[in-house]
Amino acid sequence: MLTLYGFGRVNSKVVGFTRDLRVLWALEELGLPYQVHGVDHPSGELRGDAFLRMNPFAQVPVLDDNGFVLTESAAILLYLAEKTGRLIPSELEGRAQVTRWCFAALSSVELPLSQLLMVDLLGASDPTGAQRRPGLVKYSERVLGALEDWLGSRAYLVGEAFTVADILMATVLREVRNAGVLEGFPKVSAYRVRCESRPAWQRTLDAYEQRLGVPAGSTR
Numbered sequence: 001m002l003t004l005y006g007f008g009r010v011n012s013k014v015v016g017f018t019r020d021l022r023v024l025w026a027l028e029e030l031g032l033p034y035q036v037h038g039v040d041h042p043s044g045e046l047r048g049d050a051f052l053r054m055n056p057f058a059q060v061p062v063l064d065d066n067g068f069v070l071t072e073s074a075a076i077l078l079y080l081a082e083k084t085g086r087l088i089p090s091e092l093e094g095r096a097q098v099t100r101w102c103f104a105a106l107s108s109v110e111l112p113l114s115q116l117l118m119v120d121l122l123g124a125s126d127p128t129g130a131q132r133r134p135g136l137v138k139y140s141e142r143v144l145g146a147l148e149d150w151l152g153s154r155a156y157l158v159g160e161a162f163t164v165a166d167i168l169m170a171t172v173l174r175e176v177r178n179a180g181v182l183e184g185f186p187k188v189s190a191y192r193v194r195c196e197s198r199p200a201w202q203r204t205l206d207a208y209e210q211r212l213g214v215p216a217g218s219t220r
């Protein structure tokens, strides 16, 4: 049985932005049977010995596949894709392109976007935030412009098929959905809508909202 360690309780500010969503989405896409261990973050479960043995960084997501434990959202997604032969092309070069775009999503693109998200979430409690924000917007726009060019007439990052790289990229883009930076990039915005309109993503959010006890639709 697959067990995904995701949040069961977490600070309300970050609900809808957490990285367990990436794995939950992939599991829904693949239709694999799985259970969720809802981690209680406020009670310090991530810092407990049992959790630290699985992930020294004390973070979710963690996947346990019948005793095989894996952390890091991109590694988990690639593992699930390789395990099932789905959400990834079968030939070596196509698989390498998917790996490339997983790295691009989590390094090149997420780097400024996640910092912008943090500035916005922390608000006035981070006195340096207002100063740093314009630079982060500029940096975000630079990477979003590159993504806009790459998408061009492509439906997804690696050609016409939806892959695990799209799950990562779409969830990274969501981090700035309220920041006002996506509006200038129509292809990126349309791509995000295309990814997020998948039924598996809707099922993922429905179950997530229920588990975390937040109103239905509030994380969209």
Ligand SMILES: N[C@@H](CCC(=O)N[C@@H](CS)C(=O)NCC(=O)O)C(=O)O
Binding pocket: 017, 018, 019, 020, 046, 058, 059, 060, 061, 071, 072, 073, 074
């Ligand atoms: N590089 C990791 C990052 C995971 C991560 O940042 N997890 C956050 C939630 S989105 C977390 O568990 N934070 C809890 C904490 O740091 O206390 C991945 O992609 O899986």
